[in-house]
Amino acid sequence: MSENQKKFKVIFHIVESNRGGEVKKFWNRIGTAWVNNDGSMNLNFETFPCDGKNVQIRDYTPKEDNFGE
Numbered sequence: 001m002s003e004n005q006k007k008f009k010v011i012f013h014i015v016e017s018n019r020g021g022e023v024k025k026f027w028n029r030i031g032t033a034w035v036n037n038d039g040s041m042n043l044n045f046e047t048f049p050c051d052g053k054n055v056q057i058r059d060y061t062p063k064e065d066n067f068g069e
Contacts, residue, residue: 002008003056004043007034007035008033008034008059008060009032009033009034009057009058009059010029010031010032010033010034010035010057010058010059010060011029011030011031011033011034011043011045011055011056011057012027012029012055012056012057013027013028013030013031013049013054013055014027014028014054014055014056015027015028015049015054016054025032027069029046030046030047030048030049030055031044031045031047032044042057043057051053053057064066
């Protein structure tokens, strides 16, 4: 993994939904983040959740097609 890939992160909004008495979580990718040399981050949102709750920044992994698993 290159140094740039180590600094690349994915921003998710996790939405909980009650479906037939069962709570399910849906992970929606909403943007990307990059770690700067000083440890700060630049965030690039493609969309932003209205409720502003439960947003996570995670390291990028190549299995991203299955995010949230």
